[in-house]
Amino acid sequence: MMWKISTAALHVTAAAATVVNPHVWPWALGAVAANHATITAAGLWPRSTLLGPNWTRLPGSAGTDRSVAVSIDDGPDAAVTPRVLEILDQYDAQATFFCIGTRVLQRRELAREIVARGHTIENHSFSHPNYFSLLGPRAMDAQVAAGQDVIATVTGYTPHFFRAPAGLRNPFLDTVLRRHGLQLASWTRRGFDTVTNDADTVLERLAHGLAGGDILVLHDGNGARDLAGQPVIYDVLPRLLDHLVARNLTPITLRAALSAN
Numbered sequence: 001m002m003w004k005i006s007t008a009a010l011h012v013t014a015a016a017a018t019v020v021n022p023h024v025w026p027w028a029l030g031a032v033a034a035n036h037a038t039i040t041a042a043g044l045w046p047r048s049t050l051l052g053p054n055w056t057r058l059p060g061s062a063g064t065d066r067s068v069a070v071s072i073d074d075g076p077d078a079a080v081t082p083r084v085l086e087i088l089d090q091y092d093a094q095a096t097f098f099c100i101g102t103r104v105l106q107r108r109e110l111a112r113e114i115v116a117r118g119h120t121i122e123n124h125s126f127s128h129p130n131y132f133s134l135l136g137p138r139a140m141d142a143q144v145a146a147g148q149d150v151i152a153t154v155t156g157y158t159p160h161f162f163r164a165p166a167g168l169r170n171p172f173l174d175t176v177l178r179r180h181g182l183q184l185a186s187w188t189r190r191g192f193d194t195v196t197n198d199a200d201t202v203l204e205r206l207a208h209g210l211a212g213g214d215i216l217v218l219h220d221g222n223g224a225r226d227l228a229g230q231p232v233i234y235d236v237l238p239r240l241l242d243h244l245v246a247r248n249l250t251p252i253t254l255r256a257a258l259s260a261n
Helices: 004-019 022-044 081-090 101-106 108-116 137-155 175-177 199-207 232-246 254-260
Strands: 067-075 096-099 120-125 214-217
Touching: 004 214, 022 081, 067 081, 067 101, 067 232, 081 108, 081 232, 096 101, 096 108, 101 137, 108 120, 108 137, 120 137, 137 175, 137 199, 199 214, 214 232
Parallel strands: 067 096, 067 214, 096 120
Antiparallel strands: none
């Protein structure tokens, strides 16, 4: 990967320059520090492609036609996911569920129901640690591998995509994903429905400027609740799907986009 080559070259050049002329060490150190800061910033920006391939939009023909991908994170949730599935059924819409391995283990039948209704389940790590982006390569690999194994064992389908918890990652992730044959997927736009309890605001974030090829994110797990105590997704999802119908946009799964590409 280009960033690995350029980073290694920078370190070698900085070290060599310091050996030849010790007086340049402040500049050499500054260059190395700036390089590390850039890599760190890339990991903290979910839509960055600096650290490796990252779907922020649907590729190829799927990205240029009237298709969009609705992705739903952090489930399955016993209280919320069944209603989400009902809403999707009402619109004959397919979605991509990025599920947490431990929750799949806890709700095996619900995970199988997601797949039985024509949706796909992809890997959102085994336990969704908030410190995922701080993990070393071995611990990161363990999270990804366990998520793969659980989802494949429970549903019979091996995930093709991975989404990092909160979208945050570090330079180790790309190698891990390559090892497991996974494609990183972030999003084009998200509603921040884990922290915003106003459905109108969440919908505006998702629908404003919406176009074919967009990847959208909502949550059936860890989602905010409105003033009546109902999950925000209950109000947002049907209105979002109505918006897609009005715009002649078709929701497809990421796996369908991969096959089309």
